Amino acid sequence: MEHCFSDVQVLWASRFDYQNDWSLRVHAHDHYYQIIHFLEGSAQVQVGKRVVKAQGNLLMFLPPGEMHGILQVYSEKLCTLDIKFTITNPTLANACNVIPVLSLPSGDTLSHIMQSILQQGVLKPPLYQSMCSVQMGMLLIELIRNFQTHSNDPIIKQNVDIPIERVHHPLVRDVLRYLDSRSLDVLCSEDLEAVFSVSYRYLSQLFKQALGCTPIAYAQKSRIETAKTLLISTNATIKQISEKLGYADIHQFTKSFCKLVGLPPARWREQELNFICKDVNIDPDFSNQYFLETGSSFPK
Template sequence: MSFTDAKTFNPDILYAFDPWNKTESQHERHSHDFLEISIMLEGQATYWFDNHWSEIQSGQILVFNPGVQHAEHQKKDTYSHQLHIGISNIALHDLSRNHLPNKAPKLEIGEYQYKIIDKAWQLVNELSHQESDYRLLGKAIIIEILVNILRGLAVRPENSEKPFISNTEKRQNQLVTNVIYYLDNHYTEDITLEQLARENYVSPAYLSKTFKDATNMSPINYLIQTRLKNAHELLKDEDTTVKQIASAVGYEDAYHFSKLFKKYYGISPSKVDEK
């Protein structure tokens, strides 16, 4: 059973960090509009989910789908070393966007838990040493973690479920996935909302609303964000000019590009290599 389309599966990694908690602390109940994976690497902590508190020990894995309320409590005289990963832009077959098919936040997936823990430590090592292209390798490791979660749930069906979504929602998910895939691979080109709508056989208004409901931004804003993220990476090369990079990501007007970049990152493009 496959949950994904390898061609279009390209999750966005919002964050990945591994804090040490050595003093008593309490985090209020909250939820996210994205997927969060929390892995207990060492020690223990108390988590609230499913309307009760649970002791989470070393080697255990939590997956919080969007909207799932949870909280964390580090008790006195205990410690924990955890890995937290925030992920968006996930579209799995027959599932709501950014959801995994786990029935409960705490995973029970046998041998796959050990594989995930091994990958988690690899990710921590990458985050710690930050060698060349560590973010790219980190993303690859996170994708491996996701695949192992899905495999574990597939062989332990009692721990998984498929939230019902209508045929309309399935079509909308596919539309958003197709548009994101196109923008990720053609962001250097001149693209308009009307063009995207025409190529997907929908109206511009329908495309804009459907895309924004799924991603919290319009298709054109997603395009701008994609261009700027790629520009940020290119700007680390000191041998290229701002004008060259603006052109490389789809902007012929370097001044307009610089204004957009500063608005998004808070610094001008010329200051990137100074940070």
């Protein structure tokens, strides 16, 4: 059962914080793919023969044989999510040809999936390898679909776990689009009633039938998922994050976070950051080869 999903095999994952005097020697991998998602900071990177400035949300999609490296870190710290994997399904591998080597994806879907894969590798629950394969397949399909349609319209983006295009009721789709566009705002039932001219009770019935939760519960989960991304990918304080997400105060934010995650935000961040710069082997037989060059010893 451990390998019951075999189109994609995830080999390794990690969260890295590159320091200012670190670099990644230009190299390529012969037999596997790699995705590096730049979460925070800026650096000069080389991909193939191109040298570009990477900052913010840049995604590097590296098929086997693609030369790449981080030549210089400009910021005090460069935060990345990194996954290495193989594709065993030729049709899927061929479909991935539409994915550019460098892109700027919209929304937090990709980083959420990559963080979930990392978490699976750390905790190793039953069937974790199969779950990582499924999630990696979802990530690839999300990229393929995005670049096949060439659409940057935020209205069709996926938020949290619920793809809008799988929801058939037109009103629920409209409300989802609205919630996604107001993901940093504090919304109440009266706001939705005013915008859509229907009772919140009716909206909740439709949402529960389609998604299993109310519109406000969906919005709250979306805000907490955004909070988790900010906690793991930025140096913002808990207070700053709570303010950015529109909470009245840090106590309200902590209470909401604990309710959905099971831990206070500070403790959850500490737990997640403990895995930075450490190998997380999804495939126990995979041996990661380092090309990192540092001005000081590399933390194991």
